[in-house]
Amino acid sequence: xxxxxxxxxxxxxxxxxxxxxxxxxxxxxxxxxxxxxxxxxxxxxxxxxxxxxxxxxxxxxxxxxxxxxxxxxxxxxxxxxxxxxxxxxxxxxxxxxxxxxxxxxxxxxxxxxxxxxxxxxxxxxxxxxxxxxxxxxxxxxxxxxxxxxxxxxxxxxxxxxxxxxxxxxxxxxxxxxxxxxxxxxxxxxxxxxxxxxxxxxxxxxxxxxxx
Amino acid sequence: xxxxxxxxxxxxxxxxxxxxxxxxxxxxxxxxxxxxxxxxxxxxxxxxxxxxxxxxxxxxxxxxxxxxxxxxxxxxxxxxxxxxxxxxxxxx
Numbered sequence: 314x315x316x317x318x319x320x321x322x323x324x325x326x327x328x329x330x331x332x333x334x335x336x337x338x339x340x341x342x343x344x345x346x347x348x349x350x351x352x353x354x355x356x357x358x359x360x361x362x363x364x365x366x367x368x369x370x371x372x373x374x375x376x377x378x379x380x381x382x383x384x385x386x387x388x389x390x391x392x393x394x395x396x397x398x399x400x401x402x403x404x405x406x407x408x409x410x411x412x413x414x415x416x417x418x419x420x421x422x423x424x425x426x427x428x429x430x431x432x433x434x435x436x437x438x439x440x441x442x443x444x445x446x447x448x449x450x451x452x453x454x455x456x457x458x459x460x461x462x463x464x465x466x467x468x469x470x471x472x473x474x475x476x477x478x479x480x481x482x483x484x485x486x487x488x489x490x491x492x493x494x495x496x497x498x499x500x501x502x503x504x505x506x507x508x509x510x511x512x513x514x515x516x517x518x519x520x521x522x523x524x
Numbered sequence: 525x526x527x528x529x530x531x532x533x534x535x536x537x538x539x540x541x542x543x544x545x546x547x548x549x550x551x552x553x554x555x556x557x558x559x560x561x562x563x564x565x566x567x568x569x570x571x572x573x574x575x576x577x578x579x580x581x582x583x584x585x586x587x588x589x590x591x592x593x594x595x596x597x598x599x600x601x602x603x604x605x606x607x608x609x610x611x612x613x614x615x616x
Contacts, residue, residue, distance in 0.1 A: 328581070328582070328583045329582060329583035329584075329585045329586045333582075333586060334585055334586060334589065337586045337589040337590060338589055340589075340590075340593070341589050341590070341592070341593030341596075342593075344593045344594065344597055345593070345596065345597060345600075348597040348600060348601065349600075351601070352600070352601050352604060352605075355601070355605065355608075356604075356605075356608050359605075359608050359609065360608070374546070374549075378542070378546055381542050382539070382542070385535065385538050385539060385542065385568075386535065388572060388576050389531060389532065389534075389535040389576065391576075392531055392575070392576040392577075392578075393528060393531055396527065396528065396531070501576075501577075502577055502578075505572055505573075505576045505577045506577075508572060508576075509569045509572055509573065512565050512568045512569050512572065513562075513565050513569065515542075515545075515565070516545060516549075516558070516561035516562055516564070516565050517558075517561075517562070520545065520546070520549035520557070520558075520561045521557075521558065522557075523549045523550050523557075
């Protein structure tokens with residue numbers, strides 16, 4: 314019997330705690346929040362396809378890809394951290410949580426460096442803008458979406474770093490153990506959602522048109 | 525141990541899909557570039573939600589919330605896009 318059918322057979326509340334259900338409701342509302350940003354992106358891209366292709370080629374695909382590697386790896390380490398705590402391997406869990414925090418911090422550092430390069434290249438749509446041709450209006454729209462979407466993602470990541478730091482302290486002090494691992498499990502879920510958002514941001518911002 | 529190895533396997537798959545996504549972006553496929561990249565992103569997200577977020581082992585209620593969240597999003601985007609996709613304005 315597949316795991317899915319097994320869960321169905323056991324019924325609705327077989328292994329969903331109230332806090333897990335609550336967090337998933339929050340995550341579903343987060344999907345709506347980011348979904349609207351992606352919708353805004355979609356309609357501006359539909360109305361300015363050439364400008365989006367042209368502007369996207371000016372994003373830094375190397376830094377974007379490095380950040381993919383960092384954040385994809387961090388969602389592995391956080392999933393492993395939750396698993397280790399569940400099974401009682403508290404020291405391993407602590408190390409994995411600290412590794413996740415470090416990977417998240419490195420992501421943020423790369424993103425800040427990238428913003429700095431973007432500003433130096435006059436890619437910020439308000440102020441003196443790098444593009445002046447016939448596509449400039451659409452190119453402004455692309456970089457407006459780029460800053461809003463990556464900015465909203467970065468805010469979520471900073472919140473996630475705060476939560477992870479609390480988890481590191483909690484596990485180190487013995488507050489979260491194999492008998493009380495739910496907070497770490499929920500933190501891991503939130504972190505994985507932040508990772509999911511980047512999974513979609515990467516192709517739509519960095520890979521639109523690579524000549 | 526096996527479940528740790530499974531998580532590492534999922535991570536390797538996500539990384540392989542990232543490589544594929546980046547690689548195909550440099551192939552001249554016109555509009556199919558974006559379709560391929562976004563499809564690969566959906567597969568990556570599915571892997572993350574199924575294994576890292578443990579939906580595979582979740583109960584019915586959590587699965588329902590996750591699926592309904594996605595369903596509403598697709599309805600919202602799909603129905604809204606019918607407007608923009610059927611307009612005949614001159615694109616820049």
